[in-house]
Amino acid sequence: ITTTAHKGIYEFVAIAKKMPDIQFLGVGHHTESIRLPNITYIPYTKSVQDAYQESDIILMPSQYESWGMVASEAISCGIPVIATSTPGLRENLSYAGMYLEQTDTDSWVAMIRKLKTEPEFYADTVVKCLKRADELKLQSQTDFEHLKAFVDEVTTL
Numbered sequence: 412i413t414t415t416a417h418k419g420i421y422e423f424v425a426i427a428k429k430m431p432d433i434q435f436l437g438v439g440h441h442t443e444s445i446r447l448p449n450i451t452y453i454p455y456t457k458s459v460q461d462a463y464q465e466s467d468i469i470l471m472p473s474q475y476e477s478w479g480m481v482a483s484e485a486i487s488c489g490i491p492v493i494a495t496s497t498p499g500l501r502e503n504l505s506y507a508g509m510y511l512e513q514t515d516t517d518s519w520v521a522m523i524r525k526l527k528t529e530p531e532f533y534a535d536t537v538v539k540c541l542k543r544a545d546e547l548k549l550q551s552q553t554d555f556e557h558l559k560a561f562v563d564e565v566t567t568l
Contacts, residue, residue: 419472419495420445425516426470430523436465463488468526472513476500482508483547486540491533493522507543509536 420437427435427450437452453462469485471494476482478499482492486507494500496510511518526533 415439417474419470419474419513422472422513422516422519423470424450426472426519426523429516429520433523433527436462438462459484463490466490468493468523470519470523471495471500472511472519473497473500474513476503479503483544486547487544489537489541489544491526491536491540493519493526503547505543505546507536507539 418439423435423437424445424447427433427447431447431449433449435447435450437450439452439455456462463485466485467490469481469490469492471479471482471492473479473495474497476494476497476499479494479497482494482500482503485492486504491509492500492504492507493509493511494504495513500508501510509522511522526536
């Protein structure tokens, strides 16, 4: 999770407090006053693969996301994403996302526990993530081809 208020840091901390047996990873800054023994923080990095290699679930309790690049990256790695139901995350994740109310931390805890204790549910979710990631890849290739055709047409006028 990114460690800012609009990205859901306070909900993240509330979830971690309810799950002292689970290790969490936060990415970003502004963490000095938000320390728990089961949360490790790392600074922002362009090498996001390191964070994803350490993660088996991504939490996105954001107030707003126009798209949510982290969600796209996570599902491309086969990592399930639990998120708030922002229009951007709904468009991005579609059927691969698990959507919860931002402040309903009990539901977040229950979904994390389900993913961690039900291997078949986790595996099914990973399959959905990878399928959706493939769809997004194809969609972006198609969008790029349309953009290129448009630019070619406009530049020949």
